[in-house]
Amino acid sequence: GDSVTQMEGPVTLSEEAFLTINCTYTATGYPSLFWYVQYPGEGLQLLLKATKADDKGSNKGFEATYRKETTSFHLEKGSVQVSDSAVYFCALLSRGAQKLVFGQGTRLTINP
């Protein structure tokens, strides 16, 4: 079945550091890919998405590129801020399906 694997956390960085959170997936066909973010005590918010190969999703300085050849959708940000501290979830939505399949989440802490 479809699955998403994220790098294990927690990840702790200093402010202004470069961030990469790895995400790989297994799916039949061509799924849509998503990154959701969950700030402490809040629900999940869509951060960015890509619906086809080579698409790049971007938002709030974050970006991720849909790589079909490596079945990956790694999240990157060039300079993180303390306010980026949250849990990040990679997810996929298979074509023809309506169920999001989530990775296990990666907790990110940014220290000043």
Added chain:
Amino acid sequence: DAGVIQSPRHEVTEMGQEVTLRCKPISGHDYLFWYRQTMMRGLELLIYFNNNVPIDDSGMPEDRFSAKMPNASFSTLKIQPSEPRDSAVYFCASSRGTHGNTIYFGEGSWLTVV
């Protein structure tokens, strides 16, 4: 536009009591989802509806859990009787059913069963 609205935001109840969680999806969305989030199991899909009809309830843990969607703007998730292991955050989400369309989440109902 208002997002997905859930209530209550927080609930503490005693084991054996009935718990009802409520959700109002975004207007115009034809899919509604109930997810549960725990430290041990992460995010799990419990059930989802399309046009008010349950499509897949394979994630519902057991008969103590039930979900209804009487109309396009309201859904409930009920646990009866509740147990401590049901303590979790329950998220409702909705989407417009087109491929790649975003699924929008509510802020969650944080349930503690003591």
